[in-house]
Amino acid sequence: MSFIAKSFPLTLLMAVLAAPSATARELSIALISGADLVTVMPTSLKINWKTAEQKHLAINSPNLTINEKPQTITHLTQPSPHQAEWTLLPSKIHVKASLKGNLTLSFRLDNKEVIERNHPMTLAWFDLPQKITQALYLPFSEGMRIPINNATWAKYLEKNHSGANTTQDLKMPFWTVKNGNRYVTVQLLNATNNRLDFSSNQKQVDMFASHQFTQLNRAESFDVQISLDKQLLDGAKRYRQYRIKHNQAEPLTKKIIQTPAVEKMIGASQVYLFGSDGISPEDVVNWWKLKDWYFTHSTLTIPAEADKELKALTQGKDWFSHYHKQLLVDSINASLHTKYPAPQPTLASNGIAAQFNAVQLRKKWLAQHAQPYLISSGKWGQALSEDMITAxxxxxxxxxxxxxxxxxxxxxxxxxxxxxxQAGYLVATYDSYNTAIPLGLNDGWLTAQLPNAIRKQCAIELADGSKKKGFRGNGYYLNPQCHLDYVQQRVKDIVKYGRFNSLFLDVDGTAMAREDYQAKSKESQMLTAFNHRMDWIAKNTGVVLGSEDGNSLTTTGTAFAHGLETIGFGWTDKDMKSNKASPYYLGRWYPDHKPDFFFKSAKVKKPYKTLLFAPQYRVPLYQTVFHDEVINSHHWHSDSLKFSNVQTERDLISMLYNTPAMVHLSRDEAKSANSPRIKALQHYQEGYEPIHQQLWDKQLVDFKWLDNKGNIHQTRFSDGSTITANFSDKLFKYRQASLAPHTIIADLSNGKKVSWVSK
Incomplete structure (x- = not known):
């Protein structure tokens, strides 16, 4: 039964609503806008869409429940052909549906309805119409293309993404579904307190979405916009326009006006430098004399391992191995920490100045007492050294x-x-205010060394009354609204003493929104607090600010982000995590100056190798929205050289989407301009820099395959420039031109042509 309410006599309308529940569930509402006709079954939320060119298209399968219970309806009205309203019972959730080009659904809880703190009301509202869906496009990273009938994808999503939220896990709050020759995009206008679930029903992908009304967010409506489009990227473009309309977008052109140093990001590859102490093996000129001085003349407190392994070594008799050299350097650094410790931070003093002064005392003392065995103190360093910058x-x-x-x-x-x-580089430090740990737990984790008062007062309190455990279960996660003045002062001091012109603020850009019952803080308020904190840093320190992921809900103030081009994966996989004999083992988290986890090459195992890196499953959703706003790269766990068996795919995707490479360096990996990792950086720069200099302020506007198998991809930008990539090992001919295997060609609107091959 389909009807437009205003055409019904009131007595007949009342009769329909008073009918038995089975009849009520068959009731459907017709919404009309131009040539579009959308029918909605209010009790099940089954939705079909008919256009002038197409018969009814299934938008949503009938599966609406509240706290897993089916609903009936009351107070159904339709004041106009394109709008209807009703109330679900027994939940008392008021629903409004409106068709004006797009279909908008709004769900609001009755003001008088009481929700207990630990018993939210769960609205299950979306069920993917499997039967007519060919593919699902999800921004879990840059963008995933997921064929519905792929059993491997179905199993992977069920295992790895069921229970995902739509603030941190879904990098942008929308998804696109391919139905026939049309694309349906669902955008969550309220992205907080949502959950996505997946099942591998009949070896096909099925997806469900639900929203929770909680004691804290109960006054917020849950709003959804559904759009019918003709092109794959239309949904991403629509979200981009939504951000612009609601003043959420801030292009790099505007950020450069506020912070001129942002210009240094244009065409820049990205490097992490490892090692945090005073001297490295490269700073030693006489190992035996340094060792003898340390044990017989230095008066330093010597660690037990050094005393056991090094003290008895004799020149002419024993071999001073690489292990012994590193142990001696590490031990001297540790002894200096003991001799000149830095005090723990308090609310009154963040300890940054004290850390700086302690470092100067360590450096001065070592130069005075051990200089004959070391190079000039101005050239010392692990992560940062003069010879590295020279190289x-x-x-x-x-x-x-x-x-x-x-x-x-x-x-x-x-x-x-x-x-x-002076060389034109940006120099940044990693910083974070997301987790606070107690004294003595991990004193090397500098960012988490926050005063006890902050750890206790700012800890997020969950609905069940417990405190939210911090990163890897250590300490507590913190509410970003709490003690903002402390954070601001520590950031200013770090920038001042480190002389940084950039800062990487971990976590704030991930949209890691949680409810905090101690502060009575909603998820939406936490997102606002993250944005406010980043915006303050960008406007008040002069640094070029970046953060993790760069999720669409938390990008305020950021010019760059790390995380979306290669996301973290396989965290619980034993071969990757702990099996040292496996070719997939990612490596140890030490030694500190060059952790295996970051520098050891590894292979990617299936299904990750195929699902996460095969070009057939990659789509530039994020770049369509953010290419001219946030410069995104890989998660720092996985630099461009980390994975040997998917390096070509990762290289070409980065060039195709015009995103920078990331290469890790340590002191020993940067001894000269001919060091292999520096040569790799040179090669990436040859392709990326000239292309990005032309495209950094342009929008990515089109993406397509030039073959049937998805081995040849092409992106197009708003100035008409194109980048074409050949992922195959065969020559590809197009437009009277040839594209070599594992190669990209950029035809830029400024007349330049850039050809680059993955090595």
């Missing part, structure tokens, strides 16, 4: 973002930071 300059790489995993290397060598900036 990078000599290689001809004139644009780089250099990131430190903490700020101590810059405290040891602030003059080297200045030299890097």
């Amino acid at each position: 990078l300059k000599q290689s001809g790489i004139n644009k780089l973002w250099l990131g430190l995993d903490n700020w101590m290397p810059a405290f040891y060598q602030p003059e080297v930071v200045d030299k890097a900036k």
Whole structure:
């Protein structure tokens, strides 16, 4: 039964609503806008869409429940042909449906309805119409193309993404479904308190979405916009326009006006430098004399391992191995930490100045007492050293973002930071205010060394009354609204003493929204707090700010992000995590100056190898929205050289989407301009820099396959420039031109043609 309410006599309408529940569930509402006709079954939310060119298209399968219970309806009205309203019972959720070009659904809880703190009301509202769906396009990373009838995808999604939220896990709050020759995009206008679930029903992908009304967010409506489009990227473009309309977008052109140093990001590859202490093996000129001085003359407190492994070594009799050298250097650094410790931070003092002063005392003392056995103290360093900057300059790489995993290397060598900036580089430190841990748990985790008062007062309190455990179960996760003044002062001090012109603020950009019952803070308020914190840093420190992921809900103030081009995966996979004999083993988290996890090459196992890296399953959804706003790269766990058996795919995707490479460096990997990792950086720069200099402020507007198998991809940008990639091992001919295997060709609107091959 389909009807437009205003054409019904009131007595007949009342009769329909008073009918038995089976009859009520068959009731459907017709919404009309131009040539579009949408029918909605209010009790089940089955939705069909008819256009002038197409018969009814299934938009949503009938599966609506509240707390897993089916509903009936009351107070159904239709004041106009394109709008209807009704109330679900017994939940008392008021629903409004409106068709004006797009279909908008709004769900609002009755103001008088009481929700207990630990018993939210769950609205299950979306069920993917499997039978007519060919593919699902999800922004779980840059963008995934998921064929519905692929059993491997179905199993993977069920295992790895069921229970996903739509703030942190879904990188942008929409998804697109391919039905026949049309594309249906569902955008969550309220992206908080949502959950996605997947099942591998009949070896096909099935997806469900639900929303929770909680004690904290009960006054917020849940709104959804559904659009019918003709092209794959139309949904992403629609979301881009939504961000612009609601003043959420901030292009790089505007960010450069506020922070001129953002210009240094254009065409810059990205590098993380590892090692955080004072001296490295490259700083030693006489190993035996340094060892003898350490044990017989230094008066330093010597760690037990060094005393056991090094003390008895005798020149002429024993071999001073690489292990012994590293142990001696590490032990001297540790002894200096003991001799000149830095006090723990308090609310009154964040300890940054004290850390800087302690480092100067360590460096000065060692130069006074051990200089004959070491090179000049101005050239010392692990992550950051003068010879590393010299090697990078000599290689001809004139644009780089250099990131430190903490700020101590810059405290040891602030003059080297200045030299890097003089070379045109951005120098940043990793920082975070997301987890606070107690004293003694992991004193090397500098960012989490926050005062006890902050750890206790700012800990997120869950609905069940417990505190939210921090990263890897350590300490507590913190509410970003809490003690903002402390964060602001510590950031200013880190930038001041480290002389940084960039900052990587971990987690804030991930849209990791949670409810905090201690502060009575909704998820939406937490997102606002993350954005406010990043915006303050960008406007008040002069640094070029970046963050993890760069999720669409938390990008305020950020010029770059790390995470979406290669996301973290396989966290619980034993072969990757703990099986050292496996070719898929990612590596140990040590030694500190060059952790295996970041530098050891590994292979990617199936199904990750296919599902996450095969070009047939990649789509530039994020770049369609953010290419001219946020420069995104890989998660720092997986630099461009990490995975040997998918390096070609990752290289070509990065060039095709015009995103920068990321290469990790340590002191020993950057001894000269001919070091293999610096040569790799040179090669990436040859392709990326000239293309990005033309396209950094352009929109990615089109994406297509030029073959039937998905081995030849092409992106097009708003200035008419195109980038074409050949992922296959065969020559491809198009437009009277040839594209070699594993190669991209960029035909730029400025007349330049750039050809680049993955090595």
